[in-house]
Amino acid sequence: MSQPAPPPLVTRGLVAGYERDLPIVKGVDFQIAEGEMVAILGPNGAGKSTFVKAIAGTVPVFGGDVELVGQQIAGLKPNQIIRRGMAFVPQTENIFARLTIRENLQLAAQILPAGEREARIDAMFAQFSDLAARPNRPAGSLSGGQRQMLATARALLVSPSVLVLDEPSAGLSPKLVGDVFQTLKAINETGVTIVLVEQNVRAALKIVSRAIVLVDGKLRADMAAEELAAHPNMGELFLGSGSEQEVSS
Numbered sequence: 001m002s003q004p005a006p007p008p009l010v011t012r013g014l015v016a017g018y019e020r021d022l023p024i025v026k027g028v029d030f031q032i033a034e035g036e037m038v039a040i041l042g043p044n045g046a047g048k049s050t051f052v053k054a055i056a057g058t059v060p061v062f063g064g065d066v067e068l069v070g071q072q073i074a075g076l077k078p079n080q081i082i083r084r085g086m087a088f089v090p091q092t093e094n095i096f097a098r099l100t101i102r103e104n105l106q107l108a109a110q111i112l113p114a115g116e117r118e119a120r121i122d123a124m125f126a127q128f129s130d131l132a133a134r135p136n137r138p139a140g141s142l143s144g145g146q147r148q149m150l151a152t153a154r155a156l157l158v159s160p161s162v163l164v165l166d167e168p169s170a171g172l173s174p175k176l177v178g179d180v181f182q183t184l185k186a187i188n189e190t191g192v193t194i195v196l197v198e199q200n201v202r203a204a205l206k207i208v209s210r211a212i213v214l215v216d217g218k219l220r221a222d223m224a225a226e227e228l229a230a231h232p233n234m235g236e237l238f239l240g241s242g243s244e245q246e247v248s249s
């Protein structure tokens with residue numbers, strides 16, 4: 001009998017932060033199945049961004065494992081992680097404002113073999129019609145939603161199997177949040193596994209199938225999106241008050 005394929009992304013006891021003696025992420029176990037879309041939720045300062053940055057290799061990992069399709073990636077550099085199939089869209093500084101849309105995509109495409117770059121850029125223009133409409137426009141002149149689309153297109157250029165986004169809706173109007181989330185849902189439906197950090201809890205729970213809640217760097221809940229949305233103690237879950245027990249479905 002053949003072995004089942006390893007999950008796209010797993011963390012085991014992940015400890016990470018900015019100083020070794022002051023960890024922000026304090027031993028988080030997380031797993032996502034192929035094709036799943038999962039939100040990382042929690043109060044301000046809970047360590048959500050630090051968690052995904054550690055997975056993406058932009059914040060130091062001090063302990064535990066991160067596995068991408070069964071391969072250990074903790075401690076690798078961001079570019080090595082991208083080459084193994086995981087792309088990360090940071091919350092800020094995710095595009096080059098002074099460069100045009102096309103130049104932004106060309107820069108991201110440098111990681112690909114030369115012969116594949118133009119075809120992948122064309123594929124992104126086919127997928128993101130707003131970007132294709134004016135490819136020579138400076139990225140700095142785009143609206144917040146379009147910038148987020150450009151940052152996402154830069155990440156998708158490398159055909160990742162896992163896409164990780166840090167607060168893709170930050171700073172956007174409710175209408176644009178809806179547009180960005182629908183685009184992410186459509187990307188997920190093409191088979192890309194997605195992990196996203198979100199503050200916009202209600203909107204996020206409408207597009208993901210599952211969510212985890214981090215409080216003070218620890219896993220507080222891991223449950224189906226519908227169940228979390230209907231949870232009678234959602235406020236308590238997010239504040240981390242009440243029982244110190246992990247809440248399970």
Ligand SMILES: Nc1ncnc2c1ncn2[C@@H]1O[C@H](COP(=O)(O)OP(=O)(O)OP(=O)(O)O)[C@@H](O)[C@H]1O
Nearest residue numbers: 018024042043044045046047048049050051197199
């Ligand atoms: N570059 C940094 N250097 C040192 N500490 C940092 C740095 N970035 C974040 N922190 C600290 O790490 C903790 C967790 O921050 P993090 O941004 O991961 O939380 P978060 O859950 O994403 O919060 P928010 O929703 O407010 O963005 C906070 O106490 C924060 O001050």
